[in-house]
Amino acid sequence: xxxxxLVVDVQNDFTEGGALGIEGGGEIARKVSVxxxxxxxxxxxxxxxxxxxxxxxxxxxxxxxDAAPDFSTTWPVHCVAGTKGAEYHPDYVTxxxxxxxxxxxxxxxxxxxxxxxxEGITLPEVLRRNEVTDIDLVGLATDFCVKASGLxxxxxxxxxxxxxxxxxxxxxxxxxxxxxxxxxAGATLI
Numbered sequence: 001x002x003x004x005x006l007v008v009d010v011q012n013d014f015t016e017g018g019a020l021g022i023e024g025g026g027e028i029a030r031k032v033s034v035x036x037x038x039x040x041x042x043x044x045x046x047x048x049x050x051x052x053x054x055x056x057x058x059x060x061x062x063x064x065x066d067a068a069p070d071f072s073t074t075w076p077v078h079c080v081a082g083t084k085g086a087e088y089h090p091d092y093v094t095x096x097x098x099x100x101x102x103x104x105x106x107x108x109x110x111x112x113x114x115x116x117x118x119e120g121i122t123l124p125e126v127l128r129r130n131e132v133t134d135i136d137l138v139g140l141a142t143d144f145c146v147k148a149s150g151l152x153x154x155x156x157x158x159x160x161x162x163x164x165x166x167x168x169x170x171x172x173x174x175x176x177x178x179x180x181x182x183x184x185a186g187a188t189l190i
Contacts, residue, residue: 004045004132006153007032008112008139008146010092011050013085015140019078022141024168029089031166032138040096045130047123048094049112049139049149051079052086052102060107071170079104099126110148113156124156134159136190142169147178150187160187 010032012018015025040046053059055077064074079086081102088094101115101123109115113123127135135153137160139146146167153160162182169175183189 001133002044002131003042003134003136004047004127004130005036005040005043005136005138006112006149007046007048007092007097008137008149009049009051009079009141010089010139011079011085012087012089013051013078015089019076019085020141020170022168022170025140026089026091028138028140028166028168029092033091033093035138035163035166036093036096043136045099045127045132046097047099047101047112047126048088048097049101049103049115049123049145050086050088051104051109051145052081052115053077053079053104054106055080055083057106059104062104062108073108081105101126110145111152112145112149113152127156127158132158134161136161136163137187138163138166140168141175142167143171143174143178144169147182150182151185154182154185154187161190162187163190 010029058065069075103109103115
């Protein structure tokens, strides 16, 4: 068994004060950093994803430009590559991260499994090369990118645990529904 930790989108724009700030996002950054400091050696691989959108277009309709965002398929501008909003939250200590993947880049992307490394390697390929069989999943937002990443991991046959004290979502009801969906799909909630 090879276990990886997947940290999803702990970025400034998804934490308090950001373009799509989630209540408790900063606390998630701190909790993940504590986990990495205390138990990081228990993981064979640590992967962190980031939304990394283009700043000169609507990213395949992902950014609402001609109408108000619907907060379901269209969103305010967020996590534009190279901006402060796209940076990791300052309380998220990334020294233990082995691989960074970037998702978006001109198109809507929710799952970390749609991301690529600086070298152009997909997350599924990174995990395959490292013989990962098990993933612990933490990050933001439970009801969007965490859910999508968990479902994709399960579809690849990986064993998935969601560390529920280290995820936060846009809304309590949709987050609870997402965790229930993940459990029903085969994830273990810890």
